[in-house]
Amino acid sequence: MPELSEVRRDHFMRAAIGCFARYGYRRTSMDVIAQAADVSRPALYQYYRNKEDVFRDAVRWGLDDLARRAQIEAGKPGETSERLAAVLSVVVDLHLPRRDGARFDAELIDETRSRAGDHWTAFEQTMVEALLTVLGRPLDDLARVLFYGAKGIAVQLDDRDEALRLLGRLTSFAVHGAPGLR
Template identity: 25%
Template structure:
C-alpha cells in the first residue's frame, strides 16, 4: 500500500525551495550539493529526495515558479484595465514588491537559468518574454502619439535594468524597503531624477 502524503507536504516543498534558493544564490547552482540543501532544511537526504528527485528539479522549480508568479502578475494587471501612468506605476509597484520576498529566487533566475536544459530554459524564457511584453505594452501606451515608438522596448529594458538588479545592493534592514522603492523607481522612470520623492514616514 502506497504511503500517502503528509498534511504539510506542500509547506515542506516550499520550505525546501526557499532554502535551496538561498544556497544557490549564495554559492551558485553548480557549487551547491543536495547534502547542503538537506542540512539547511534539517532533513535527512533520504527525506529530501522524497520531495525533490535531484538538484536539477530544485533549480527548475525555483526558476519556473518565480517567473510564473511574475507572468501571473502581468495577467492580473491586464484584468484591472488600468491605463496610462496609473497602469505603469501599478505594474512597477507590483513587480518591485514581488521581488521583496523573492530576491534569492530572482538571483537564481538571473544567474543560473543557463544551467537549465533546452526545453526547460525555453519555457522559462517564454514566460520572461511575456513579462517584458506586458511592461513594453504599458510603456508604448504612455508614448502614444510620440515619434520613435520603437524606443518602447529599449525603455522597457532600461526599466528592468533598474528593477532586476536591486537584489545586489538592497539590504533587508536598509532605510528603504521594496514597498518604498516601487514609487521611487516609478518617479525616476516617468519623471526623471528631479521628480523623485522620499516616501512619507510613518
C-alpha cells in the first residue's frame, strides 16, 4: 500500500474520527468515511485494507494527539494541582460531546478496547507518565486514581465547565487533602 503523506493522513483521520464519533463503529462504513474525506472509496482503499484498519489508525492518531497535549501541559510551570487538572482536562475533552454533537461514548470505548486495545493501553500509560511528571515522584497509584477519576467525571457530565470544576477539586484534594478530614 502506498505511504500516506502527513497532510493526507490528517485529513483522513479527522474525517474518520468524525464518522466514528457520530455514527459509531458499526454504522460507519468505508463509503461514509470516503464521503466525509471527500475522496472516492477506491482512493481510501489504496491506503487502508478495511474499516478496522482505518479505525485503528484513527484511534492511534487521535490518542497520540491527546497524549502530546497532556505532555505539554505537564511540562508547563505552575501549582501542582492546577498542572494536574490541565493534564487531566485532556481526558475530559476526549469524552465530552463535540460541537457537532458527536462524542467518544461507551460504544466507541468498547470498540477501542476490543479493536485497538494496544493503542488505548499506550495512551493510558502516557497519561500516567504525564501525571507523574507533574507529581515529581513515583506515585503511580495516585496518578492512576487521578486518571480514572477524570475519566469518570468526563463520562458522567456533558458540561465542560462543571467537569473542569470537579477535576480541579479532585486534583486539589489529591495534593492538599480534603478540608476537615484528618
